[in-house]
Amino acid sequence: MNLSTEPEKxxxxxxxxxxxxxxxxxxxxxxxxxAYHPPPSAPGGRNGKHWWxxxxxxxxxxxxxxxxxxxxxxxxxxxxTEPSTLRIDEQTYRWTASTADGLPQFxxxxxxxxxxxxxxxxxxxxxxxxxxxxxxxGSRYEGNGExxxxxxxxxxxxxxxxxxxxxxxxxxxxxAVDEMKxxxxxxxxxxxxxxxxxxxxxxxxxxxxxxxxxxEVNGVLDGFVSFFAIPWDGALDVWVRDxxxxxxxxxxxxxxxxxxxxxxxxxxxxxxxxxxxxxxGAPPTQRSPTLAFDEETELGETTSTTTAEPGSTTTTSTAxxxxxx
Amino acid sequence: MNFIDExxxxxxxxxxxxxxxxxxxxDAADLVSDVVVxxxxxxxxxxxxxxxxxxxxxxxxxxxxxxRANGRRNTREWNSFALHQxxxxxxxxxxxxxxxxxxxxxxxxxxxxxxxxFTYWEDLRPAExxxxxxxxxxxxxxxxxxxxxxxxxxxxxxKH
Numbered sequence: 001m002n003l004s005t006e007p008e009k010x011x012x013x014x015x016x017x018x019x020x021x022x023x024x025x026x027x028x029x030x031x032x033x034x035a036y037h038p039p040p041s042a043p044g045g046r047n048g049k050h051w052w053x054x055x056x057x058x059x060x061x062x063x064x065x066x067x068x069x070x071x072x073x074x075x076x077x078x079x080x081t082e083p084s085t086l087r088i089d090e091q092t093y094r095w096t097a098s099t100a101d102g103l104p105q106f107x108x109x110x111x112x113x114x115x116x117x118x119x120x121x122x123x124x125x126x127x128x129x130x131x132x133x134x135x136x137x138g139s140r141y142e143g144n145g146e147x148x149x150x151x152x153x154x155x156x157x158x159x160x161x162x163x164x165x166x167x168x169x170x171x172x173x174x175x176a177v178d179e180m181k182x183x184x185x186x187x188x189x190x191x192x193x194x195x196x197x198x199x200x201x202x203x204x205x206x207x208x209x210x211x212x213x214x215x216e217v218n219g220v221l222d223g224f225v226s227f228f229a230i231p232w233d234g235a236l237d238v239w240v241r242d243x244x245x246x247x248x249x250x251x252x253x254x255x256x257x258x259x260x261x262x263x264x265x266x267x268x269x270x271x272x273x274x275x276x277x278x279x280x281g282a283p284p285t286q287r288s289p290t291l292a293f294d295e296e297t298e299l300g301e302t303t304s305t306t307t308a309e310p311g312s313t314t315t316t317s318t319a320x321x322x323x324x325x
Numbered sequence: 326m327n328f329i330d331e332x333x334x335x336x337x338x339x340x341x342x343x344x345x346x347x348x349x350x351x352d353a354a355d356l357v358s359d360v361v362v363x364x365x366x367x368x369x370x371x372x373x374x375x376x377x378x379x380x381x382x383x384x385x386x387x388x389x390x391x392x393r394a395n396g397r398r399n400t401r402e403w404n405s406f407a408l409h410q411x412x413x414x415x416x417x418x419x420x421x422x423x424x425x426x427x428x429x430x431x432x433x434x435x436x437x438x439x440x441x442x443f444t445y446w447e448d449l450r451p452a453e454x455x456x457x458x459x460x461x462x463x464x465x466x467x468x469x470x471x472x473x474x475x476x477x478x479x480x481x482x483x484k485h
């Protein structure tokens with residue numbers, strides 16, 4: 001992927017600069033925007049509430065997260081914004097990511113057998129309450145995570161992102177269920193129902209398999225989980241419970257040796273850990289000598305690794321339900 | 326002048342430039358309008374150390390949501406516009422006039438677009454871009470590397 005020479009790199013930069021300049025040259029003027037933007041409403045006032053309700057109703061058929069995330073916020077208060085913490089057990093290769101105040105965790109495993117040398121996770125979580133006209137409708141969590149699995153010198157081997165929302169209103173529930181059924185995807189070759197599977201002792205629907213560079217999956221987990229996975233060249237298997245909860249996501253590398261499971265992620269119910277499925281049914285017995293974090297690890301305030309005693313059993317820390325959970 | 330107009334006067338042009346790269350010229354004004362109106366009623370706006378960076382992050386988040394919602398349906402934001410815009414550089418044989426370049430642009434994620442905008446227009450370094458977008462510097466570098474790779478082949482000089 002690296003450009004072969006510095007002159008070529010410089011030339012590419014010049015061409016990209018030209019391209020961006022051309023794009024920017026087509027930007028509308030400020031006058032175009034101010035000519036038609038709606039009259040401002042007082043923050044949190046009744047006009048703001050009615051505007052939200054009307055817009056939410058009009059957007060119902062669109063079924064997009066955008067309605068929840070960016071438009072429908074009559075009054076919001078940030079309850080917590082915490083940096084994330086990553087912990088990885090060097091014996092079992094299980095990683096967990098959680099916020100300092102115990103908001104939902106995410107965890108997964110790294111498969112050292114597949115030659116993945118490093119894992120980088122950048123994760124942040126916010127939660128806030130939705131208050132409409134003095135009534136608390138509920139709370140939301142939104143997590144932005146980026147997960148990278150790096151194989152040797154080949155960066156961007158895998159990128160995954162996810163959001164977690166916990167809506168309470170019927171409107172939002174409707175949106176989430178409908179979104180789960182509408183697995184929009186980019187550049188997708190094959191989507192299919194693969195029947196049922198038992199994951200963590202629960203019968204689940206093996207929802208989709210994707211074999212293409214980019215995919216987008218929406219799911220539900222005690223509320224809503226939206227998972228956006230963009231394997232570089234791989235596949236994505238998603239398991240969804242009967243109640244719509246997203247149980248597990250397994251990602252595969254599409255290398256020359258065939259599909260190899262590189263990472264599986266089980267989403268924790270609040271306060272309840274979920275077992276992680278290993279590719280070959282058992283955790284590895286040897287630790288990867290290259291399993292480490294470098295300057296690309298960015299996790300807010302704290303990055304740490306845990307080392308279990310040889311022969312010990314590793315347990316996953318659980319996220320205690322919060323007042324907003 | 327109301328507060329929204331003050332925001333537009335002070336930052337409207339740069340927000341529109343960013344939005345144009347994110348979602349194309351046809352949707353840029355809508356994106357900025359939605360973000361500014363929603364943002365100024367958000368307490369996080371008032372509490373933000375850097376309000377304009379907050380708006381840029383909001384633009385990116387809104388573009389990402391729009392991108393996810395529309396999927397393939399919004400992938401032609403440059404084609405019709407570039408060909409019909411009066412004085413468009415596409416008529417003069419610029420890069421936007423190349424269908425392969427347009428296709429490559431449309432294949433970029435909103436994050437990649439944001440990164441190339443701040444890299445090649447605002448001339449910011451990855452660390453600075455990371456602060457604006459609220460992501461890690463490593464993430465900025467990764468998005469930039471991927472965008473370069475995606476666009477490289479579309480630029481004919483690099484075809485092999």
